[in-house]
Amino acid sequence: MVARRTNSTHVTLADVARTSGFSASTVSIVLNEAPLSRYVAAATKELIRRTAAELGYHPDAMARSLSRRRSQTIGVLVYDISDPFCMALLRGIERALYETPFLPIIMDADNRPDQFERYLDMLIGRRVEGLVLVANWIFAEIDPLSKIDKNHIPITVVGGDLTGRGIQSVVVDNEAGGYAAIEHLYRMGHRKIAFVRGPEELVDSSRRWVGIERFAAEVKLRLDPRLIVQLPGLKDAISSFDGGMKFTAELVETGREFTALLASDDLTALGAIRALAMAGRRVPEDCSVIGFDDIPHAALNTPGLTTIRQPMLDMGSLAAKLVLDAIAGPAESEAKLLHLLAPELLVRDSTRKKTTGLRK
Amino acid sequence: MVARRTNSTHVTLADVARTSGFSASTVSIVLNEAPLSRYVAAATKELIRRTAAELGYHPDAMARSLSRRRSQTIGVLVYDISDPFCMALLRGIERALYETPFLPIIMDADNRPDQFERYLDMLIGRRVEGLVLVANWIFAEIDPLSKIDKNHIPITVVGGDLTGRGIQSVVVDNEAGGYAAIEHLYRMGHRKIAFVRGPEELVDSSRRWVGIERFAAEVKLRLDPRLIVQLPGLKDAISSFDGGMKFTAELVETGREFTALLASDDLTALGAIRALAMAGRRVPEDCSVIGFDDIPHAALNTPGLTTIRQPMLDMGSLAAKLVLDAIAGPAESEAKLLHLLAPELLVRDSTRKKTTGLRK
DNA sequence: TTGTACGCGTTATCAA
DNA sequence: TTGATAACGCGTACAA
Numbered sequence: 001m002v003a004r005r006t007n008s009t010h011v012t013l014a015d016v017a018r019t020s021g022f023s024a025s026t027v028s029i030v031l032n033e034a035p036l037s038r039y040v041a042a043a044t045k046e047l048i049r050r051t052a053a054e055l056g057y058h059p060d061a062m063a064r065s066l067s068r069r070r071s072q073t074i075g076v077l078v079y080d081i082s083d084p085f086c087m088a089l090l091r092g093i094e095r096a097l098y099e100t101p102f103l104p105i106i107m108d109a110d111n112r113p114d115q116f117e118r119y120l121d122m123l124i125g126r127r128v129e130g131l132v133l134v135a136n137w138i139f140a141e142i143d144p145l146s147k148i149d150k151n152h153i154p155i156t157v158v159g160g161d162l163t164g165r166g167i168q169s170v171v172v173d174n175e176a177g178g179y180a181a182i183e184h185l186y187r188m189g190h191r192k193i194a195f196v197r198g199p200e201e202l203v204d205s206s207r208r209w210v211g212i213e214r215f216a217a218e219v220k221l222r223l224d225p226r227l228i229v230q231l232p233g234l235k236d237a238i239s240s241f242d243g244g245m246k247f248t249a250e251l252v253e254t255g256r257e258f259t260a261l262l263a264s265d266d267l268t269a270l271g272a273i274r275a276l277a278m279a280g281r282r283v284p285e286d287c288s289v290i291g292f293d294d295i296p297h298a299a300l301n302t303p304g305l306t307t308i309r310q311p312m313l314d315m316g317s318l319a320a321k322l323v324l325d326a327i328a329g330p331a332e333s334e335a336k337l338l339h340l341l342a343p344e345l346l347v348r349d350s351t352r353k354k355t356t357g358l359r360k
Numbered sequence: 361m362v363a364r365r366t367n368s369t370h371v372t373l374a375d376v377a378r379t380s381g382f383s384a385s386t387v388s389i390v391l392n393e394a395p396l397s398r399y400v401a402a403a404t405k406e407l408i409r410r411t412a413a414e415l416g417y418h419p420d421a422m423a424r425s426l427s428r429r430r431s432q433t434i435g436v437l438v439y440d441i442s443d444p445f446c447m448a449l450l451r452g453i454e455r456a457l458y459e460t461p462f463l464p465i466i467m468d469a470d471n472r473p474d475q476f477e478r479y480l481d482m483l484i485g486r487r488v489e490g491l492v493l494v495a496n497w498i499f500a501e502i503d504p505l506s507k508i509d510k511n512h513i514p515i516t517v518v519g520g521d522l523t524g525r526g527i528q529s530v531v532v533d534n535e536a537g538g539y540a541a542i543e544h545l546y547r548m549g550h551r552k553i554a555f556v557r558g559p560e561e562l563v564d565s566s567r568r569w570v571g572i573e574r575f576a577a578e579v580k581l582r583l584d585p586r587l588i589v590q591l592p593g594l595k596d597a598i599s600s601f602d603g604g605m606k607f608t609a610e611l612v613e614t615g616r617e618f619t620a621l622l623a624s625d626d627l628t629a630l631g632a633i634r635a636l637a638m639a640g641r642r643v644p645e646d647c648s649v650i651g652f653d654d655i656p657h658a659a660l661n662t663p664g665l666t667t668i669r670q671p672m673l674d675m676g677s678l679a680a681k682l683v684l685d686a687i688a689g690p691a692e693s694e695a696k697l698l699h700l701l702a703p704e705l706l707v708r709d710s711t712r713k714k715t716t717g718l719r720k
Numbered sequence: 721t722t723g724t725a726c727g728c729g730t731t732a733t734c735a736a
Numbered sequence: 737t738t739g740a741t742a743a744c745g746c747g748t749a750c751a752a
Contacts, residue, residue: 009429010487012729023739028731039737061485062422062431063729066744069369071422081450084656087442094468098475103482106466108454115458122463125421127370241660267660274662296444297657300601300627302634372745383723388747396748399721423745426728 092316130323135160154326178211189354198264244271304348452676490683495520514686538571558624604631664708
């Protein structure tokens with residue numbers, strides 16, 4: 001029945017044309033529902049469509065892009081896909097793109113700058129029309145700007161602030177988050193609060209700290225320096241768990257009293273909880289713990305981790321929409337660079353009111 | 361300095377040719393280090409390379425593929441990227457591909473069959489030379505076979521057994537895993553063991569159960585039906601946490617005694633732990649809990665979750681290598697369909713020896 | 721050593 | 737209503 005294809009490759013437009021008996025142009029017009037298809041006989045359309053379906057014709061995206069001079073593709077370059085932080089971001093990006101004719105191409109740099117660069121090149125080679133960078137941790141040493149800039153590809157970073165380099169960035173309002181975190185602890189009656197700060201290199205960390213200090217100043221709460229520890233620079237996601245555990249353990253060993261602990265992020269908080277448990281301190285009975293991010297684990301932990309939620313789905317969607325906008329409107333008019341999204345306090349079970357009595 | 365480009369699009373081979381003063385073919389030959397480049401003057405090569413770099417030339421991957429008739433691309437279709445299970449798989453795939461000239465294109469079906477199909481079409485349209493399906497949960501209703509088959513694209517499923525449909529699959533040896541899990545509990549002295557079984561539709565679940573029953577038969581351990589609950593079919597990853605919590609709570613309420621609990625997977629185990637905690641039962645003091653998978657959170661939980669580890673990195677790599685092999689060698693000689701990888705018992709802190717004394 | 725011409729699968733333009 | 741033809745950017749015989 002079906003006309004034999006010339007060789008072992010894919011079904012091509014020419015195959016459909018030959019089989020249906022019409023010219024390639026007509027077939028193309030019909031299959032793409034181009035304006036001109038209004039003038040094509042219904043019977044013709046029908047036959048062409050059926051033939052295409054029967055043959056299992058899938059238009060060659062590359063040939064199409066070449067001809068249209070548009071790839072309809074946006075690249076998503078993730079610095080570390082194993083970071084629990086980024087899955088929701090990816091979802092958000094996907095969702096925003098699903099409505100559009102754009103297709104995301106996700107690549108994972110696996111924490112390696114060289115791979116990051118290589119993939120960046122490949123994405124440019126694939127003529128992505130826009131780029132979303134999912135940045136976590138420090139990928140500051142990378143300078144994507146130069147290459148991208150030369151190719152005028154709209155680019156947005158999500159999860160990290162690169163406005164300093166003139167790159168549009170979508171981040172949670174870290175300062176507000178830090179403020180909300182300590183405020184929550186304070187309202188619960190806690191005054192002796194321990195802090196596990198994030199590494200210095202992390203801008204996000206510093207912003208959070210600014211919020212914390214602002215609140216402390218407002219209510220005249222003194223932050224005891226002896227209750228503050230700082231994580232060293234870190235290489236990958238998991239090490240912040242280890243860091244939280246290690247430094248909390250040291251803190252406990254000093255014997256210094258505290259009824260609550262504010263961690264720089266959820267992973268750190270989870271590490272802190274482990275350390276507290278090992279020291280025989282129950283959460284939240286003996287010590288409240290609050291994190292930051294609301295990674296998937298936070299809800300799964302027992303007790304559920306109170307945290308400052310980053311609206312990652314929204315952040316992802318927004319980032320995608322921003323590059324879409326940039327693609328659509330060449331309104332280079334110095335569009336807003338920094339996009340700050342509001343965090344949200346999520347009270348679960350790892351924090352509670354300070355008990356009036358003294359335990360232990 | 362730099363020659364003006366014709367328009368606002370990308371730098372093209374012709375641009376490099378024009379600027380460097382050589383013909384397009386020479387440039388192509390040099391830049392690709394084609395065999396003929398052996399005969400090109402060193403100075404010429406040097407000049408061409410420099411010009412390309414200065415101009416920021418990135419060969420158009422699509423034009424190249426069109427000409428070479430190879431996309432050098434393999435598609436990775438994930439059914440649910442938010443499943444903690446799959447990140448390591450993706451890593452494994454990436455790693456295996458990194459060595460090769462093949463580029464992965466990752467897409468996330470977001471749990472939706474329609475999106476799955478749509479993305480499948482797009483991947484075919486992009487002429488991926490191979491396909492890795494990352495299957496989690498039931499995506500049984502989907503029939504990718506027909507479309508793929510028509511296009512002779514090598515395909516491998518990882519994380520789900522689709523050998524029934526003749527698709528090469530990479531899965532952990534679930535039966536061995538189930539066997540190892542109950543054996544561990546048994547060796548720790550536990551006899552009154554509760555089970556939270558996975559949904560019936562899940563083949564993986566059934567295989568695990570087979571292993572459990574086999575061990576029980578070998579040591580003549582009677583499995584008390586009143587200590588066995590089964591999760592209903594589930595829609596997404598998180599609901600297995602809820603299921604574990606709900607059914608464990610019901611189990612506890614019956615008042616039936618048990619000193620250990622074997623969950624169908626880690627998420628379920630985490631839910632069980634939550635339920636036990638709410639009932640005032642400590643893990644592992646009052647009840648040991650073992651899971652299956654070793655999702656990232658298993659190690660982060662306090663207590664660390666004892667579990668049966670799936671070697672996901674290896675599974676991902678193997679899956680990728682299998683499609684690579686299929687692409688390279690058209691050895692259609694009924695290659696082995698089922699690839700079983702050995703699981704590994706990972707003893708952490710959620711299981712311990714049964715205490716001889718009776719605690720409440 | 722280098723240049724010319726053609727093909728890859730589609731789309732757009734212009735004729736018929 | 738439909739069909740022919742010229743790009744699109746690149747790789748590669750083949751010729752020079």
